[in-house]
Amino acid sequence: AQKITQTQPGMFVQEKEAVTLDCTYDTSDPSYGLFWYKQPSSGEMIFLIYQGSYDQQNATEGRYSLNFQKARKSANLVISASQLGDSAMYFCAMREENLIFGKGTKLSVKP
Amino acid sequence: KAGVTQTPRYLIKTRGQQVTLSCSPISGHRSVSWYQQTPGQGLQFLFEYFSETQRNKGNFPGRFSGRQFSNSRSEMNVSTLELGDSALYLCASSDRATNEKLFFGSGTQLSVL
Numbered sequence: 319a320q321k322i323t324q325t326q327p328g329m330f331v332q333e334k335e336a337v338t339l340d341c342t343y344d345t346s347d348p349s350y351g352l353f354w355y356k357q358p359s360s361g362e363m364i365f366l367i368y369q370g371s372y373d374q375q376n377a378t379e380g381r382y383s384l385n386f387q388k389a390r391k392s393a394n395l396v397i398s399a400s401q402l403g404d405s406a407m408y409f410c411a412m413r414e415e416n417l418i419f420g421k422g423t424k425l426s427v428k429p
Numbered sequence: 430k431a432g433v434t435q436t437p438r439y440l441i442k443t444r445g446q447q448v449t450l451s452c453s454p455i456s457g458h459r460s461v462s463w464y465q466q467t468p469g470q471g472l473q474f475l476f477e478y479f480s481e482t483q484r485n486k487g488n489f490p491g492r493f494s495g496r497q498f499s500n501s502r503s504e505m506n507v508s509t510l511e512l513g514d515s516a517l518y519l520c521a522s523s524d525r526a527t528n529e530k531l532f533f534g535s536g537t538q539l540s541v542l
Contacts, residue, residue: 351529353530353531355533360535361517361519361535361536361538362533362534362535362536363519363521363533363536364533365530365531365532365533368529368530370529409472411472413529413531415484415485416462416474416477416485416487417462417464417474417521417531418474419464419471419472420471421471422471
């Protein structure tokens with residue numbers, strides 16, 4: 319069974335609008351971490367945001383916020399005010415012993 | 430602070446050869462992990478090293494090996510290369526002692542002909 323599910327293979331968003339990228343996870347471990355990474359065409363994985371399973375508040379990093387719904391095992395990434403440079407692959411990942419990645423969502427920002 | 434550095438950036442090898450990839454973590458980070466990324470399988474965990482010891486290993490054949498040196502730099506070796514080993518190999522470092530965030534390098538793109 320997949321541990322990280324990203325149901326949106328590709329998404330389009332208009333520049334300056336907000337967009338939500340979906341991620342659900344599966345674990346029985348009470349201690350885990352959730353990550354979002356951005357991978358532009360250059361290949362580098364860029365860390366965006368982190369949420370620990372015991373964190374009470376939703377994580378925020380600039381224009382990125384993580385909508386963490388623990389009971390639903392959901393960790394959606396919200397990007398506010400999209401920019402053309404946000405066009406990239408976005409990966410949700412969960413850390414138990416090691417990092418397990420979803421298949422990714424390709425985000426395209428339209429001018 | 431310098432980021433994670435991986436060398437070389439691109440590599441072309443033929444079947445049966447072996448290859449060594451290098452990764453220098455962020456200064457102060459003692460944990461280094463390696464991932465393989467292919468279009469078909471996505472991102473898969475290879476192994477993790479912490480203070481020169483392998484902590485975890487993914488589900489890869491023994492042809493894939495690694496090591497970590499006392500300065501935390503890590504190398505990954507693949508012997509008897511196969512066509513299916515063509516992939517982007519990503520290295521990530523973290524400071525396990527203080528937080529779980531992993532920071533990645535730009536990767537080594539390996540092509541096996």
